[in-house]
Amino acid sequence: MAGRDLVPRHVPPPSLLAAHFASPPSAATHAPAGGPADGDEAPPLVRRLLDLLDSLSPADAVLARGCLPRCDSTFGAALALFLAATAGGCRGWVGADAAARLADLDGGLLIDECDRALASRFQPVDGRLWRLSRVPLLDSDDGLLCAVGIEDGLSDRVTLVLQARPQRLGPVQLMATLAGRRLDVTLRLAMGLPSAALADLHETFSTALADCRIDGALTVGPLADAWLGLDQPLSSDLAL
Known part of the structure; x- marks a missing residue:
């Protein structure tokens, strides 16, 4: 996979990647009611988004698929780029133009769902609070679960x-x-x-x-x- 194929056209600054994991939990960053279940839906939601993107804009779909990490030698670079892009949600990942065209199809319901699924959530386990996010992997149905202890x-x-x-x-x-x-x-x-x-x-x-x-x-x-x-x-x- 060529390095240039991994780079989305709308990647936020690297500082957003740090902010994505470093910001303390607050009411504003907690998922809405039913949020923990939303995180479990990220891989199927992203597949739905990619299928829709395929029919809407094949070129954007190829770019989006190229930015999905997989469990091989490209994993580290692709994961870093994917997390940097998704710090701004699905819209930051697929780009403003493709996101606007997707939103026009159903009033933004699907891409809003993806934004919620990709957002960090917080869960107490064994007396500690953890920040959880799920990254879709190209070769894993469940994606990659990332948890950082708070x-x-x-x-x-x-x-x-x-x-x-x-x-x-x-x-x-x-x-x-x-x-x-x-x-x-x-x-x-x-x-x-x-x-x-x-x-x-x-x-x-x-x-x-x-x-x-x-x-x-x-x-x-x-x-x-x-x-x-x-x-x-x-x-x-x-x-x-």
Whole structure:
């Protein structure tokens, strides 16, 4: 996938990406009644939007699909660009012209639905508040669930949880905690990794920590007993 194909024509400034995750929860940022369920509908809603966009403007549809991250080597760059664009909602992602044409078809109902589905929401789990958002993935029906732990303002700890069900890997969960100069990462998989791939993963992680001059540890294990209370359960029974 060429790098230029990943770049939407209407991407807000990078500062919006930070604001998307850094702003404290408030009444204005909470989802409306029934909001938590809206977040679970993001992937099918985005598919509906893309189908409509295909019939309305094939060129805009190609651009929008090119900005959807997938679980391959383009994942990091595409995810960053997608989050930067969707900080402004669906309209910021597909662009003002395509959004206006979509809104004309049904009075804006579909694109408003997408805006709500892509918006961050807040959920308490295990005594902590988490900011949740869901990113549609091209190769996962459920998309990528991103959860950031909201601390009390006195801690320097930041915890990020990512959950997805890639078609080729099955359920995957990654939890990363940064506290000061230490980064601890736990990767849980439904499928085991070959010993060579596991060794390479540990070596790459250690090299990255050394380059950043921070300490930390990488743990890789099965999905059983994983911390999965943020979303529809990624069942350990299913994983095993």
